[in-house]
Structure formats: structure tokens, C-alpha cells
Amino acid sequence: MISLILPDPHLPYRREFIKKRDFLYLGALMLLPVIWPDSLFLMVLAGIYAILSLGLSLFLGYAGQISLGHAAFFGIGAYTTAILTTRYGVPPLGAFWASAVAAAAFAYLIGKPILKLKGYFLALATLGFGEIFLVIVRESRSLTGGVSGIFGVPWFSLAGFTFDTYLKQYYLVWGVLIGLVLFAKNLVRSKMGRALLAVAASEDAAASVGINVVRVKVGVFVISAAFAGFAGSLFAGVMSTASPGAFGLGLSVLIVMMVIMGGMGTLYGPIFSAVFLTWLTDVLGGYQEYSLPIFGVILILLLIFFPDGVGTRLNARLIYLISYWGRKRRRERVER
Amino acid sequence: MSLLAVDKISKSYDGVLALNRVSLAVRQGTIKGLIGPNGAGKTTLCHLISGLERPTSGTISFGEVDITGKEPYEIAALGVGRTFQALQTWGNMTVVENILAGMHTRLPGDFFSCGLWLPWIHKGEKGALPEAKEILESLGLLGRWKWPASQLSFGQQKMLELGRALAMQPKLLLLDEPAAGLTPAEVKKLSEKVCQLREKGITILVVEHHLGMVMEIADEVAVLHNGELIAEGTPEAVKKDPRVIKAYLKGGGVDA
Numbered sequence: 001m002i003s004l005i006l007p008d009p010h011l012p013y014r015r016e017f018i019k020k021r022d023f024l025y026l027g028a029l030m031l032l033p034v035i036w037p038d039s040l041f042l043m044v045l046a047g048i049y050a051i052l053s054l055g056l057s058l059f060l061g062y063a064g065q066i067s068l069g070h071a072a073f074f075g076i077g078a079y080t081t082a083i084l085t086t087r088y089g090v091p092p093l094g095a096f097w098a099s100a101v102a103a104a105a106f107a108y109l110i111g112k113p114i115l116k117l118k119g120y121f122l123a124l125a126t127l128g129f130g131e132i133f134l135v136i137v138r139e140s141r142s143l144t145g146g147v148s149g150i151f152g153v154p155w156f157s158l159a160g161f162t163f164d165t166y167l168k169q170y171y172l173v174w175g176v177l178i179g180l181v182l183f184a185k186n187l188v189r190s191k192m193g194r195a196l197l198a199v200a201a202s203e204d205a206a207a208s209v210g211i212n213v214v215r216v217k218v219g220v221f222v223i224s225a226a227f228a229g230f231a232g233s234l235f236a237g238v239m240s241t242a243s244p245g246a247f248g249l250g251l252s253v254l255i256v257m258m259v260i261m262g263g264m265g266t267l268y269g270p271i272f273s274a275v276f277l278t279w280l281t282d283v284l285g286g287y288q289e290y291s292l293p294i295f296g297v298i299l300i301l302l303l304i305f306f307p308d309g310v311g312t313r314l315n316a317r318l319i320y321l322i323s324y325w326g327r328k329r330r331r332e333r334v335e336r
Numbered sequence: 337m338s339l340l341a342v343d344k345i346s347k348s349y350d351g352v353l354a355l356n357r358v359s360l361a362v363r364q365g366t367i368k369g370l371i372g373p374n375g376a377g378k379t380t381l382c383h384l385i386s387g388l389e390r391p392t393s394g395t396i397s398f399g400e401v402d403i404t405g406k407e408p409y410e411i412a413a414l415g416v417g418r419t420f421q422a423l424q425t426w427g428n429m430t431v432v433e434n435i436l437a438g439m440h441t442r443l444p445g446d447f448f449s450c451g452l453w454l455p456w457i458h459k460g461e462k463g464a465l466p467e468a469k470e471i472l473e474s475l476g477l478l479g480r481w482k483w484p485a486s487q488l489s490f491g492q493q494k495m496l497e498l499g500r501a502l503a504m505q506p507k508l509l510l511l512d513e514p515a516a517g518l519t520p521a522e523v524k525k526l527s528e529k530v531c532q533l534r535e536k537g538i539t540i541l542v543v544e545h546h547l548g549m550v551m552e553i554a555d556e557v558a559v560l561h562n563g564e565l566i567a568e569g570t571p572e573a574v575k576k577d578p579r580v581i582k583a584y585l586k587g588g589g590v591d592a
Contacts, residue, residue: 183451190450190457194437197428204388205424207408208417209504210441219447265428 025268029174033167040166044238046278047173048231053258053270054180055227060256061264062188063220064200065115066123068252069130073103073225075137075247077232082150082242083143092156096233103229104222111221115214130252137244149243156237169238176234177271180227184267187223196220197265254281261302339364339539340385340508345394347380354380356563357394362508367530367540369554369571371547373584376560378543379421382512385541386418387411398508413441417506419497421513427486431477434485434496435468438503471499475529491522498529509533511542515549527553547584551575559583 033040056070077099084090084098114125137144144150156163156172163172187193195216198206203213236242258277262269280298284291338361347355355377362368372378383389385396387408395404403411412418426434443460450457472478475495480488485496494514501509511530515523527549530540544550550557551571559567559574561583567574574580 186453187447187451190453190461191436191440191443191445192447192450194429194433195440197433198426198437198440201426201428202424204408205420205426205500206437207388208386208412208420208424209438209500210409210412211437212407212409223447223451 026178033170037167040170042279042282043275044166044169044173046275047170047177048235048238049255049258049278050271050274051173051177051180051231051234052228052255053262053274054177054184054267055224055231056255057259057262057267057270058184058187058196058227059220059224060259061262061266061270062193062196062200063217064264065217065221066119066256067126067221067224068123068249068256069126069128069133070224070228070255071247071249071251072130072133073107073228074232074235074251075133075242075244076103076106076225077229078236078242078247079137079144079150079232080229081233081236082153085154085236086150086152092154092237093158096156096230096237099233100226100229103232104226107222107225108218111218115217115221127249127252130249134244134248137247145243147244149241149245151241153236153240153242155240156234163237173234173238176230180230181267181271188267192216192219257299261299337364338362339399340541341397342381342385343395343397345381345384345391345396347377347384347389348392354563355384355391358560358563358565360558360565360568362539362541363556364539365534365537366555367534367542367553369550369557370541370543370560371545371550371557372560374545375562377563378545378560379512381560382418382421382510382541382543385411386416386510412504415505415507416510417501417504417508418510419494419501419512419514421516423490423493423497425485425488425493425496425500427484429485430481431483431485431488431496432465432468432472432481435471435499435503436464438500439464439468441504468503471502475499476525491518494518494522495526498526502533507539509538509540511540513544514542515544515546523549547575 032043052070052074056067059065059067080099080102081092081095084095085092090098110129114122114129117125138147140146156169163169188196195206195211198209198211199213199216206216207213235246239246254277258274259270261277262271262273280295281291284294287294340360340362342358342360344357344359345355346353346357358377358381360368360370360381370378370381380389384391385403387403387406387410390405395402397403398411398414398416401414403414403416426437429437443464445454445457445460469478469481472481475498477488477492477495477499480492485493488496494517498511498514514526514530518526530542531553534540542550542554554571556569557567557571557574558565559577559580561579566579566583567577569577
């Protein structure tokens, strides 16, 4: 019965860091272009959003803090890459790292003052940050190209190899995602992961065992902004543009939605729901003006039936079923 | 030698005086009981010592260090562990993770080295687990080590909180109403555990509303009433103090 209520197994005592199901996911990822080549562009976009929601999952799902301005860090990453590659001729790989550093630096600067806020106030402050970012981008035309943005960002390339087709970009984006998943997995099974969960559950108790609550919050904010910076850099490289329309409040809310739907305190859940929501947005795009109401109804239904997020519930249920079958088979074997 | 010295400390909330020039000393290696009727300011004093609130005036020193106005995590890092009156276990983690999180300051690493799982992180985590299990075993919780902490019973969660404080290897342990809501059998187990801790050399300050347990285990007892210290001494002497009897009768019944 316990496996039904256990949260996603992010337990530190697990010896196998990589489990069988990870190979299953990896295999599915590798084979997807062969099985369903038409989905590639969507999967590139989904991978980018998955990086975003993975970063926010650490901040929102683990540390329990809300951010409604995460699209701004995505934007900072995209603009850093766009400006560095088109104006200064920086190679894409350098711009890729610089984007994460830039997003992290901004997060550090604004995180120090605003992370003293909690709940709704933090939501409002981050919302404000997102809007201020948009205004600055639109108005500083000489730097960011104003409303129309920056065009002609070169494809991402690595040591002479250019990622110029959807297939190559697909492997690039999901490869980066795998690297970041490994980082995040290590983080959540270590003492810092426990500190994040402790801060989410009770800040007083966290402080009482010597966890520096402010530093943990700022740290995880910076890390999740760096993830968003990586995602933004890939976005600029894949779309070859950076314009303010892509980094608005709509995206911020969508990422939060991905994390909540995927399940708080999980890493795979937000990735799955990023893929699902990207696909849903695309499918509903065909219904034009009806797409938003349909989208809303689907989200409401999901939240009614899976209030803890789809990922958690499904995972728990699957784990339960698998362990039940396992026990049953073992019992039968013993009886025989 | 006193490990904790509270010197003429006062705390007021918008003019309401919760504590009025209270002085208190806890000697190294002893159990000190702090009792008093509801609203006497016991929990406030506990919060002031652990840094969750700041005193209006007065000083608190821990060993040689002045800890007045320090942040809670700094005070904890010096070796002051505490439990809470209202349960503050982390229900989003498993039982063993609660204990491991208690070891936070003793394990190496920051965000970056943890994310990259550098060798010393691996070593620290590997060594921490058997130790956490040992603590759970001594509290009788080992059988539930994989459970989510929120699924434990109230009494077990109280024990878990104690275990979490012990995981940081504190020099001083503040127990804020540890017996509240426990069954008599659980209270007895807790008393035994606390006495064991004193033998291990941990100094303990027990804040309690119930007299029974404190009178049994404490070496010294101090009595707070309406924010003032009205008596201090051995349990026997305090029990007979007419002011203590009066305060408890007026405050609503002796619970001994």
C-alpha cells in the first residue's frame, strides 16, 4: 500500500542513480525521429520548453516558491545569444554559456531583494519583473531591435558541425536536456535537494537545523534562471530570431502550468507535461478562436482529476501496480 | 559553567510585555526545566534563544558567543538544536530524509558541487545514511524509515523532530513542549530518551506546561509567570514555593 502514497522516488539512499526506466525513456527519445519524423519540429520546441519547466520545477516544485516571470530569463538567454552572435561574432557555444551566465546574474540581482517575499507577493513581484523586462526590450531599440526583434541568429554549431536540420536540432536540444536532468537529479538527491524541500515545507524548521533559507532560495532561483538561459539560447539558435512576443506573460504562466500539471517535487513530470502542452497548443491551433476555451477546459479537467499533477499520480499508480505484480509473481514462485 | 546565559531579556509586542527582564542560566550537562501556565512567555523565550524572534532588550550568550540578534541558522550552526511546540516535520520528505536534512551543516557541498556529484559529496552522503538509520533506531522509527513523514502518527512525528535536532549533534537542545499531545506511555519513553541524552553530555532546556515530566527529569526548574521569573531552584524547592502554587492555581489547575 505504501508505494501508492510514496512521492516520486527521489530518495537519496537509492543506489542506482540511473534506473531501468531511464533507458526506456532514452530509447524512446532516440527512436522517435525514425517512428514519427513529422513531429520533429514540435519536439524541438517541446524540448526547449522542457528545459524551462525542469528549471522551474526546482524552484516551484521542490523549493515551493512561485515565479510568474520566468519567461524573462528565457528572453534574457535568447537576447544574449542573439546580440552576441549577430553583433559581436561570438561563436554559438560561447554565447550558449554566456546566456546562462547572464540569466543567472539577473536572477541573483533581483533575487536578493524579492525572495524575501512569500506567496502572492512573490508572484506579483516576479510578474512585475517579467513585464519590466518586456518594456525594456521593446523600448531599447538600438540594443534589442525593439518590437520586431533581432533576425538572422546563426544556427547552433559545435566545432564546425552545424545543427541546421530539425533532426540535428532535436538531438541537440534533448541532449542538453539530458545533461541538465542529470544535474537536477544529482541536486535533488543531495543535501541541497533536501534543503529545498525543507524550505518548501517549513522555513522555521529549516532554519532550526542550520539551513540558510535566504541563500537556498536565491541559489535555486539562480539555477532555475540559468536553465531558462540555456533554453533561451537554444530557442534563439533554432528560431534564428529573438523578439519580445515570445517571452510574454502567456509563456510564464504556461511554464508554471507545466510544472503544476507534471507534479510538484518531480523532475520527469514537468518534462512530460511540457511535451504534452506543446503538442496540445499545436493541435488546438487548428481550431483558431476556439483553441483557448478548449485549452482552458482541458486544463481545468486535468486539475480536477489530478490535483497533485498527472506525473505524480500516474507514477505512483504505475509503481504500485508494478510492485504488486512483482510481489504476486514472487509469491506464486515460492508457492510452487 | 553555564552553557546558555539569558541576561535581563525583555520582549514586547506593540506595547504588550511578553517577557520582562528575565534572566536564566543553563549549566553544562544538565537538564533545565522551564515551566509556567499558558501565556507565561515560555515559547517566546524559546523563540528568542533560537533566533526566530529578536529581543527588545537584554542579551543571550551561548558559551562565549553573544547570540543576541543573530539569524536562526547561525545560532543552529553554533550547536543549538530545537523542536517545536506545533509539529514542524517536513511532510514532503521521507522519514530518513528528515534526519538527513538535519545533518545539513555537517555535510559538505553547495549547489554546484551537489549538482555535479563531486567525490566528496558522494562520500558525505554515503557516510550520512548509516548514521541517520542509527538515530532512527534509537528512537524506534527504523521500521518506518522509507515512509513519508506526513504518514507517521503524532507521537512518532514528535520523536522524528527530536531525531532531526539530534542529527545536527547539538550542544544545547531546546525542547518546546515535547510532551504536549503524547500518551502517558509515549511521555515515559520520551523522558527516558531525554535522560539518556544528558548522559551523552547534551545540555537540555525543556519548556513544558505539564509539571509531571519536568519535575521527574530536570536538575533545576525555573518558573515563568506573566513574563516574569518567579522561582528557580531544584524541583522539590520549586514545588513548595507558595508563589508557584498561587500562579498555577490562578492560571488554571496544576497538571502534576
